[in-house]
Amino acid sequence: MSADAAAPIAVAADASAPPPSCAGCVLERAPGSDAAPLVVLLPGDGQAAKTLAAAWSRSVAARRWNLLALECPRDKGCKGSYWQWDGDPAWVAAEVASAARRAPVDPKRVHLVGWSGGASYVGWRSQALTPRFASVVIHGGGIPPASATCASVKVPVYFLVGDANPLHHLARGLRDHYAGCGHDVTWDLLPRAAHDGEWSALAKPGTADRVLDWMAPRVRVDPPAPTPDPAPSARPSGGADGGAAAGVAVADAGPDRPAAPERPSPPPRTARGCAAHAEPPGPGPGAIAPLALALALAIAVRSLRR
DSSP, X not given: OOTGGGOOOOOOOOTTSOOOSSTTOEEEOOSSSSOEEEEEEEOOTTOOHHHHHHHHHHHHHHTTOEEEEOOOOGGGTOOXXXXXXXXXXXXXXXXXXXXXXXXXXXXXXXXXXXXXXXXXXXXXXXXXXXXXXXXXXXXXXXXXXXXXXXXXXXXXXXXXXXXXXXXXXXXXXXXXXXXXXXXXXXXXXXXXXXXXXXXXXXXXXXXXXXXXXXXXXXXXXXXXXXXXXXXXXXXXXXXXXXXXXXXXXXXXXXXXXXXXXXXXXXXXXXTTOOGGGOOOOOOOXXXXXXXXXXXXXXXXXXXXXX
């Protein structure tokens, strides 16, 4: 993952700053100037951002938190579906940063919620999206990521899903990916709920608050610092074993480039060209003279005994 894929959201609250640049996006600013959490919403297929914002607004406002619902960007090629658009997750981060310039956002407590197709986009782009946030909620959707590679940060994940959704197996696959990568996974199953039941569950008393209660203590964890390259190993400076002094060229590996290993001698080859069938090597030219001398001495000794 690139460095900016896991970069924190830049925040500098300024009420005079322009609104988020995306058309149809909804920003509800927390009152006052104290830094507060931000809940970022990605809507489902064909759903307006304002519709998803309305489903969360009351519960988020009661906590004096910020809310941002992001309309899938038509000017970036989206046709109403996040997962089918499959756009660069950097766009999400840029819009969150834009909104944060107008709202008192705590950069350590920015949370991501995906509904339906928005949740599937979050799953598919998991490695690039999740490390930016303090927590992730998968609601009524989710698909395993494009790559099985684990994200650089083990962000806690909350699933709110129904087992009667015909694509429920995809949500289970995403859950298994997160669990296998060591994420803290909360599995809030809605028994016998199909997709419409997953949506209507959010309107039931206590559901949104239950999810926000889970979010509240979550704080973004910075990705681990990159491991520095090891120092080049010491080399002899001269003498019979000193490389250049022995007539052997020594290349400087430098801090970012490992020294090339010595190329091994090719194995002996037979007429068939297969090293696996190579004959063992015979005595070298230097061994012929001692053998001849030994044979001559043996003949001489036998003649003297006669």
